[in-house]
Amino acid sequence: MTTSFPPHFASALPALLPHPFTGQPYSLHRADQLPAAPARAREIAAVCNEPLVYDRLFRARRQGQPYAAEEAQAFLDWAAAGWQEGTHFVFLLLDADHHVAGALDIKSADLNSAEIGYWLGGAHRGIMTSALNTLIDAAQGAGFQRLWARPDADNTRSVALLERAGFTPYCPLDDLPNTAYFERLLEDSGRSSSR
């Protein structure tokens, strides 16, 4: 059964996240609550064109064409609409200079079971575990009971990240080839479903 009321994210965002290697202050924000910054779309495009991110997430869909700043702006518009309509929830991870380092999202408002995704610029390796743990806390506070992810089976960095964040493998009924499935069950945060 799908729980249909919109999730309510009341947790303390933006969250300040010190980088575990450098101590630099990163921060995790709801994408719709960041002040306007004309450079943000260019920053997103720069990270999404890095080989690690581009090859995993965009090369096939874009048929080898670069990820353009216009697409990044469309992503930001889609992110804002998701928060406004309560349909999907994008978070941006900023570095100490307030430039985009990465992004995470919860792809639906299905509190019973929602897919997550994420990407991170290579210069920031080490901060995504904290960011994902913060996302999990925010999701739990919003009433989500289960999160899941489906990295490519050979995406060892993504699989290791999920395992560090407490996700465990599972086998869905309708699994895709070359895909690993991971889930994390969240304890009931006490939020009432009658609101």
Ligand SMILES: CC(C)(COP(=O)(O)OP(=O)(O)OC[C@H]1O[C@@H](n2cnc3c(N)ncnc32)[C@H](O)[C@@H]1OP(=O)(O)O)[C@@H](O)C(=O)NCCC(=O)NCCS
């Ligand atoms: C998946 C992805 C976000 C993982 O990023 P990542 O940089 O490997 O993850 P983290 O930022 O958590 O950093 C991991 C490293 O930091 C270490 N680390 C993380 N938190 C730490 C902490 N608190 N203390 C010490 N070390 C820590 C980990 O042990 C790991 O070390 P290693 O690289 O030597 O093994 C990144 O590879 C990526 O963007 N890939 C392309 C997009 C993609 O595949 N998305 C997923 C689709 S399902």
